[in-house]
Amino acid sequence: MAIFQGILLLIVLIGELGGAEEQHDECITPTTCCQKGGPDIRFPFWLKGHHHQNCGYHHHGFDLSCIPHSKYPLLQLPFSVNVFVKHIDYKSQTIFVSDISISDSDAHGCFPRQLQNLSLSASPFQFPTDNSTDRYSGINFISCSQTYDPNFVGIFPIACLSNQSHQVYATRSWSLPDLFCTKMYNISLPYEITGGYEQHITFDVLQLNWNKPVCRECEAQGKYCRFKNNNNNSSSQLLNGTTECFGNIRQPISGTSRKLEITGGVLGLTLCVIVIVIIAIYRSNKMKKEDQAKINKFLEDYKALKPARYSYADIKKITNQFEEEVGQGGYGIVYKGKLSNDVYVAVKILNNVKGNGDEFINEVQTMGRIHHINVVRLVGYCADGFRRALLYEFLPNNSLDKFISSNQEKHSLGWEKLHDIALGISKGIEYLHLGCDQRILHFDIKPQNVLLDNKFNPKISDFGLAKLCSKEQSVVSMTAARGTVGYIAPEVFSRNFGNVSYKSDVYSFGMLLIDMVGGRENTITQNTSECYFPEWIYKRLDQGEDLGIQIKAVGDAKIIKKLIIVGLWCIQWYPVDRPSMKVVVQMLEGNEDTLSVPSSPFASTNPMPKKATMDGRTFNSDLELVSESE
Incomplete structure (x- = not known):
């Protein structure tokens, strides 16, 4: 009770000081980050933790923040593009930004990777324009x-x-x-x-301008700029550009030092109260304390470098109070949401009654490393207390399983489009295995985890079971099987078939290809006994019999045969007999006439071979056992 009384007293005190702020023009002292050499920060910008929010144009893209070991403030542009502000020219209303880095002496990040997501339509900034040239x-x-x-x-x-x-x-x-x-x-x-x-x-420094609020004349006169009547949170003020000049930049108004001291005291008291509240929450949630500490530590290391973090209140606004549900599963419910500028997102609300936070950390950490056309993009996340959510780009055509569960929908896509989808998925998995700093093993490749955009381009999703390991490592150790029954590789269940490795994803992809051809519900009944469809289709193919699959366009038969052969190569019992995803991509891009039918993947009683070949290629069976990288 004493803690909450203290919080209430603090709120009243801050409210009174806020009122005093509106009565005095004491937001004029230029502020920088902790280290010297950074740009002066004043209206319309404001620095989190140093300025009162009324000192700048709050919540409209002018808020900056400091991060440790850097003299340059951080600016967050739409779609999680984070940049350092190197210099601010208030007279020309221009900022000069560059890529983020951990410190000024360290190597910079990867600006080109960020620039692919750059969109200024929802920010107050724009590129400089020159009507005389194409810039x-x-x-x-x-x-x-x-x-x-x-x-x-x-x-x-x-x-x-x-x-x-x-x-x-x-x-x-x-x-x-x-x-x-x-x-x-x-x-x-x-x-x-x-x-x-x-x-x-x-790619070095990027130049951006802002048009409103207009403060050029004030800066030219050596004066400060503010909204008229000090009403900094009015949208009409920004649209109308109603600003006024006051004071003198070279002669600061008296009383500023006193106000800074009061602000510092309030911030110190606020920090103390926050620490007390965190301790109280920590003690009152003993069953969740390890989970919460793990997530908080991870997010502290992760902030300002990856997708945007949203509060639970933001999530409710984005989803319009969870109005439109678009999916549901064991993880929770997915809602359709809308960001600014008609950008739609899929908001996955995670169950908070199960798990210890590992899947949340795993998915955010893994997807923050990924930038590929065939992998769904993580837009943001929410970790507000025990409420957790993940925000992805919205893909209107749902998941692949909706289009391979019936012949009618499959026919509407056509076999050529299904082949393109299969190729896109294979390139996405190849990128996960080879294209990132660390090898990413998905461990849950299945049609339900392949989403389709408005042009039916496939994107791999759901990285809750993924594992990271270095590229030098081929094999991971696992304490328990993971994945979905029907797509889990044999070695995940039993090490008698070999070690768990990236080849386990290859097996799951092979089962997905077989599903695309026959559908998971497609079983062949002969003499009242059901036959496993992959085994049935292999026997037909191996004996040269008709596959019994409906085709209408020229070339469909070759596409179907290619998908079956590649799928059968991928679902070989032993990992050493399966090709890598790089080879799988080459097989799908190549001519189906050059592909040979593999040996039966269902002869589980055969001894484990040392090597397997396909068109002269040899797949190495010597895989060293190493531990996974958490």
């Missing part, structure tokens, strides 16, 4: 399996996106150098920041 340039990012000389082909390496198996380059040309490259994404930026049309493409 925008389209930059393509391509991934190549071999290294090229930039001076020869006109492409420029992007080291932070590259890895041992693939080199990523930036180029202004729409054409690729050869078949060893694939296009990742395209961005459009003012060509000056990329070095000009005839120079190397570089």
Whole structure:
């Protein structure tokens, strides 16, 4: 009771001080982050933890924050694009931003990766405009399996996106150098920041302007700027640009030091109360304390670098009080939500009555590393007390299983489109295995976890069971089986078949391909006894019999045969007999006439082979057992 009385007293005290703030013009002292050398921060910007929120234009994109070991404040642009503000020119109303880094002496992050998500439509900032010239340039990012000389082909390496198996380059040309490259994404930026049309493409400092509120005249006169009547939270003030000049930048108004001292005291008292409240909550939730501490520590390390964090109140606004439900599962319920500028999201509300926080941490940590066209994008997350939610890009066509469970819907997509979907999924899994800093093993590949966008492009989702390990590691140790029955590889159940590795995802993908051909509910009944469909289709294919699958377009039979053969290679009993996802992608992109039917994946009594071959390729069976990386 004493704690809550203290909180109530603090709220009253802060309210009284807030009223005093509105009566005095004491938001004028320029503020910087902890280290010297950063930009002066004043209206319309305000610095969290240093300024009262009424000192700037609150909640409209002008709020900055300091992070440890950096003299530059952090600005969050829409869609979780976080940048450092290197300099603010108040006279021209221009800011100069660069990529975030942990400290000024450390290596910078990866600006090109952030720029693919950059959209200024929902922010007060825009690129500088010049009507006399075309200032925008389209930059393509391509991934190549071999290294090229930039001076020869006109492409420029992007080291932070590259890895041992693939080199990523930036180029202004729409054409690729050869078949060893694939296009990742395209961005459009003012060509000056990329070095000009005839120079190397570089990514350093980005220049942004703001039009309102208008303070140029005040700055030119050496005076401070504010909204008239000090009404900083009025949207009409921003739209009408009703600002006024006051004071003198060179001669600060008296009383500022006193106000700073009071503000510091209030902040100190606030911090003490927050600590007391946290301790009280910690003690009153003994059953959840380890879970809560784990999540809080993870989010503390994660803030300002990854997707945006939302409060539970934000989640209710985004979903319009959970108005439209679009899905439901063991994890909880998924609702359709809307961010600014008609951007829709899928909000997954996680159950708070089960688990210890591992799946939440796993999914946020894993998906924060992923940037691929065939993997669903994490927009944000919520960890407000014990309420947890994940926000993803909204994909209107639901999951793949809705289109392979009946022949009518499958026919509406067509076999060519189903082949494209299969190829997209395989590229997404290949990226998880080879394209990130650490190898990501999904462990739950199935049609329900493949979502389709408005053009039916596939995106892999649900990383709650995923595991991370270094690329040098081939195998992970597991204490219990994970995944969905029907898609779990044999070695996950029993080590007699081999060690658990990235080949376990290959098996699940193979079962998904078989499902795309026959459907999980499609079993063949002969003489009143049911036959396992994958085994039935293998026997038909191996004996050259008709597959009994309806086709209407020319070339459908070849597509179906290719999907079956690749699927059968992937579901071999022993991991060493399965191809890697890189080989799977090559098989799906290649000519089906060159594929050979593998040996039966259902002869479980055969001794474990040392090697397996396919079209002259040998799959190595020597996999060293290593522990997973948590």
